[in-house]
Amino acid sequence: MAAIIVEPPKLALYSYWQSSCSWRVRFALNLKGISYEYKAVNLSKGEQFTPEFEKLNPLHFVPVLVDGDVVVSDSYAILLYLEEKYPQRALLPADPQLKALNLQVASIVTSSIQPLHMLSNLKYLEQKVGPQESLLFAQTNVEKGFNALEKLLKDINGKYATGDEVYMADVFMAPQIAAAMQRFKIDMSKYPRLCRIFESLKALPEFLDASPERQLDAVH
């Protein structure tokens, strides 16, 4: 009888359960069928500031992907790296206009929305102008970004953001929409297209398995 050799995963992902940026990469790894070792970094305990973690990411952010000798931080960079190294289940369409649209949507999430509601920035605002203003700032920026995404995507037919396949735009949008609803109480009825996209995405096992509550470091 042949022995079944189970190889340990070659990839490691430094992640925090609640981090929407980490969620993006967990979702992508699941879609590509790539197994990985989950390395929890407890942001609430400041584990991102240890010298060991700083070597991995001098910005002290999760997620960070370690693939053999290669260390990649930043979810956008990680996605593009995974796309090239593990081309199965492509997360960028071949069509140049749709590819550009996916890159743009991901940029809107990662540059125009998420940084403006990052915990550290909100804490600063809370100190300076109070929790109400801080929440309002987060909501205003999320809504500005969602308005833009709604306009960008409303005329595209398909189950998902840019068609009938899940691509990078979906990978970035799904955790962002979930965070918007749970943490910032955004009224999603203003964004019907985004709602429909999210309905399709949240049914996917790859998305659910990547969700915060299902991670090793989730606190219930």
Next chain:
Amino acid sequence: MGDGLEEERRRWLVTKVGVKVSNDLTVKLVHTQAEGENKLKLYSYWRSSCSFRIRISLNLKGLEYQYIPVNLLKGEQFSPEFQKLNPIGYVPVLVDGDMIISDSFAIFMYLEEKYPQHPLLPSDLAKKALNFQAANIVSSSIQPLQNLAVLKYIEEKVSPDEKIPWTRFHIEKGFEALEKLLKDHAGKYATGDEVSMADLFLAPQILAGIERFNVDMAKFPLLSRLNEAYSELPEFQNAKPENQPDAPSA
């Protein structure tokens, strides 16, 4: 093209005259007002560092383009015409025939694929990933926190005195990270001896830090050295805010 585009930069066209040509480049600058159908169009604002990134890319690849200014201070990004091009109201936007592409990262990747001359991404995947990381430190962790809308918010809701400390904090945090990220990899330029994507994102950010937010560059020796290197490249210099058609005259 009549004389063909060779691999090395031989000739590139800009829309504004008056730039010095360095002796070691066999580059001829031609002022053109041509408005051919096939010409690339770049919607840009002189001071936008995101637009600056793409202006550098177009220059390095020897791509002629029509510069279409969008005055962000006057709110031209909210015009119905521009909203159709980019509903989030940001520059730059690139129009290439039927293609309309917004967001500097997306535009950069499009140009890299469509116009492979003078490649701006290394073929080595680890080095390529390093470029993506450096670019994103700028585009996600620094630039969004110093854009006009956020600064206006800080000025109005927190205090006008908080604007500079806020931006300096984020720039310095990002610059510290970049110093650490790049120190074992930099050569003449950010990730080696060839200009690449990281340099296109770094150059405008470093200049903004120095010229607009008074960042103390003594703390950032690598970035200071890179800034010097960029000051010697006409493609970077020509893309600078003050050299754009919509820059206010001195």
